[in-house]
């Protein structure tokens with residue numbers, strides 16, 4: 130399938146300041162691409178370049194096979210939903226949704242049919258005669274989406290559409306956007322700084338930092354095989370444990386030695402590790418460290434560690450121990466017997482480890 134959006138060697142500068150550096154990404158029709166990264170990493174700028182709201186400094190953007198360099202925003206066959214909704218306060222919901230069609234000279238019957246279809250899709254039929262000021266944040270968000278939907282665009286662009294909503298509504302709207310994507314099968318590009326939103330919505334994630342793409346992949350690829358320390362640390366909550374360790378090859382595999390507070394170093398043996406340098410950072414997600422007397426799989430190795438802190442969190446309990454000079458978090462069952470100040474037998478899932486180079490953070494396995 131030809132990509133619906135193809136970005137090649139894109140550069141964007143403001144004056145002498147390079148904001149986006151050699152961006153390359155393509156998406157297939159029906160993809161939900163999420164651009165995620167910390168504040169200032171350039172994700173909104175990239176979205177604005179796709180929309181044509183910002184001129185690009187170098188490279189090319191193609192939408193549905195057509196080069197966009199000379200195409201104005203209104204002719205790009207895209208629809209954009211912003212965090213500010215940008216609704217017309219004096220117009221009814223119905224008028225807000227149909228206004229764009231009216232401006233484009235779409236006939237009345239088509240306008241009415243489209244409005245009806247979209248209002249049903251978004252379940253906002255009872256709101257059509259209200260003004261935006263008489264709506265809740267979530268309802269306004271739906272109207273803003275309705276305005277985008279009536280355009281039938283080749284590509285939907287979303288710029289942090291949920292950031293003005295409270296936590297509960299955010300989660301509800303997130304599910305609605307996901308459902309909408311599933312129903313429409315539309316192609317979407319979505320900007321967020323929220324890694325959970327990225328994981329739950331995306332078919333494909335682009336993780337950015339400092340205007341440079343750090344990794345492109347499915348949510349599972351990004352989560353299970355982060356390309357570097359930045360991605361490992363940024364994606365996942367609580368974050369992946371990143372533990373300084375020494376690696377040494379021996380007969381059975383590679384010995385991974387980790388400093389342990391109040392005792393001899395902890396030694397794990399990884400039978401399948403690649404050739405590693407002497408100093409590595411071992412990455413292990415909290416859910417890949419268990420309490421040893423709970424049933425664990427073959428790839429687990431057991432070691433006693435001193436428990437520093439126990440944090441019950443409802444369904445799970447987080448248990449912290451100091452390893453490699455850092456607090457390491459294990460996600461355990463709520464019934465864990467872990468007690469602060471006492472040793473506990475931890476089980477580490479060596480089948481799930483990531484190794485990173487301390488000097489530049491790149492993934493080693």
Ligand SMILES: Nc1ncnc2c1ncn2[C@@H]1O[C@H](COP(=O)(O)OP(=O)(O)OP(=O)(O)O)[C@@H](O)[C@H]1O
Pocket residue numbers: 143148166167168169170171172173174175322
């Ligand atoms: N018009 C502009 N002129 C100069 N610099 C700009 C302009 N717009 C954005 N920038 C800079 O470009 C960088 C990227 O900004 P951008 O808004 O794309 O980041 P972002 O990742 O979307 O962050 P946020 O989540 O905070 O919106 C920032 O350092 C910002 O200060």
